[in-house]
Every structure is written in structure tokens, then in C-alpha cells.
Amino acid sequence: MILALLNQKGGVGKTTLALNLAGAWAAQGRRVTVLDADPQASALDWAQARSHAGLPRAFGVVGLPRETLHLEAPDMARAADHVIIDGPPRVAPLLRSALLAADLVLAPVQPSPLDGWASAEMLRLIDEARVYRPGLRARFVLNRCAARTVIARETALALAQQDIGALRASVGQRVVFATAMQTGRLAAELAPKGVAAMEIARLAAELETLS
Template identity: 70%
Template sequence: MIVALLNQKGGVGKTTLALNLAGELAGRGKRVTLIDADPQGSALDWSEQRSRCGLPRRFGVVGLARDTLHREAPELAKSVDNIIIDGPPRVAGLMRSALLAADLVLIPVQPSPLDGWASAEMLVLLGEARIYRPELVARFVLNRCDARTILARETAEMLAEHDPPLLAATIGQRVAFAAAAQTGRLVAERDDATLAAREIAALADELLRLPIGRSAP
């Protein structure tokens, strides 16, 4: 399965989700490669920091920030169980290539009307990709949120009116994510990040239950 985390809006936490989701799947015995398709290379930086800290590699991280991603990612997928793509913000060619590569598109949004409105651009690109890949599955995920707040509820209600649907799993605004990333770690590797690790595990559980299948090219 190839999962692409995409949103035209930057700063929604794509890299954090991509890394921790890859780590969660690897922790379940899956062979995982994370593709850093963001020209900023944040996932590659995290991987280098992990190496400097002497931590074992849990999954591979490769840089493929180019618009041939839709041809290269399926080839990489033949040797692993899961590919996670950390997508770019506002790079249309790369975004389209990632959409064509993916089996599942995960669209992280923060609890803000601005994030909901910005997702409209993403939905246009998703609709274009589905012309060629009608089986492409997509879901919104609320990230960096407190589900108890009025703003989070309002954002969830707004997204509930959209296709794709909103996942039940939500990821909170927790300092554990940033603290882990600074040392090349994942939240599942920190003793003080139980809630964050549980949220990532719940997200992985929900994604793995989705009906996903890739048609022959």
C-alpha cells in the first residue's frame, strides 16, 4: 500500500504524521520506506539526526522530490509492504505525481476554518487524479487538535460535508511530537508520550481497515 500525506497548505504536520505512521507500521513488523517528496527535505533531516544519535533504523527514508514519483514509487513498493510519501506544499507537478502514485491519500488539516478552505485546492487536484485513478481512496485527518474545543468540532462538521470523509482518529497538539523529532525519535520511543503514541496507533488501525486496492496499470 502506498500512502501519500498531502495538502496544498504548508505547516499542517504532514512530516510528523508521515514519520510516526511509518514508525508505527514498522513496529508491527511491516517493511516500510518513507519517500521524502518535499523539496525542504525535513524527513531526510530527521533520518540524519537519528543516525547522528546512534539510533537504529526502523524504516528507510529516500528523497524523491521530483514529478516522476508516480513511476518510481510503485517500483519501490515491490520490495516493501508499505510506502509512505511525505508530500510537498504548493508544488503542483510533484503533488499530481504523488496523487497518481498513491493508493490512499491522507489530507491532514488543523482545526481552523482556514485549513478547511485551503483544502479546496487539494480536492481539485484529487478530482483530477481520480480521472486516471478512480479507485484512489482519500481521507481527511484532524491533526494538532484538541477534539474537545468548539473550533475542532466546527472544523469536523465542515469537513463532514466533503468527499473525502473525515477519519475518526484525531491527532492532538502535543509537545511530545516535536520533542521526539529533535532527537531523531518517534513518539512510540518516548516513555512520556503514551497519549501521542496511542493516537498514532489508532490512526494506523483505521487506515489498515480501509478498503484499498490498486488496479493494474
């Protein structure tokens, strides 16, 4: 499966989700590769921090911020169980290439009215990609949220009413994710029985049902 985490808006947690999902699947014995298609190269920075800390490689991380992503990713998928694309914000050619490469698109959205325009734009781009990839599947996921807040509930309801729908699983705003990103670790490594690790496990399990 080629999973692309995409959103026109930056700062929605694509890289954090990509790396932690990769870690969850790798821990199950899956062969996983993360393609860092964001020119900011945050996933590569994480991999470098992990190497400098002397930690074992959990999965492969490859920098591929090129408009030929849709031509190269399928070849990489032949040697992996899961290829996860950490997509770029606001880079239309790269984002379109990632859409054409993907089997499944996951669009993280924060519980904020300001994310509405980005969600609408993603829907347009997904519809455009389906002209060439009719079988392309896509879902929203609520990320960096406090589940019991009114705005989180309203955002979840609004996403559920969109054409592509939203996953049942959601991921909260948790300090352990930031700490893990800075130190080249995964949330499940820092707190194996913590809430963050459980949220990622639920997200990974739900995505498996769509593959």
C-alpha cells in the same frame, strides 16, 4: 499500500504523521519506506538526526522530490508493505505526481478556518487525479487539534460533510511530537504508553481498514 500525505498548505504536520505512522507499522514487523517528496527534506533531516544519535534505523527514508514520483514509487512498493509519501506543499507538479502514485491519500487539516481553502484545493486535485486513477481513495484527518474545543468540533463536522470524508481518528497538538522530530525519535519511543502514541496507533489501525 502507497499512502500519500498531502495538503496544499504547509505546516499541517504531514512529516510528523508520516514518520510516526511508519514507526507504528515498522514496530509491527512491516517493511516500510518513507519517500521524502518535499524539497524542504524534513523527513531526511529526521533520519540524519537519528543516525547522528546512534539510534537503529527504524525504516527506510528516501529523498524523492521529483515529478517522476508516480513512476518510481510503484517499483519501491514491490519491496515494501507500506510506502509513505511525505508530500510537498504548493508544488503542483510534485503534488500531482504523488497523487498519481498513491493508493490512498491522507490530507491532514488543522482546526482553523484558514485551512478551508487548502482543503477545497485538495478536493479539486484529487478529483483531477481520479480521471487517471478512478480507484484513488482519500480521507481528511484532523491533526494538531485540541479535541474539546469548539473549533475542533466544527472543523471535524465540516470535514465529515466533504465528498471524501474524514477519519474517526484524530491527532492532538502534543509536545512529544516536536521533541521526537528534533531528536530523530518517534513519539512511541519517547512515551510508549503516552496519548500521542495511542493516537498514532489508532490512526494506523483505521488506515489499515482502508488498504
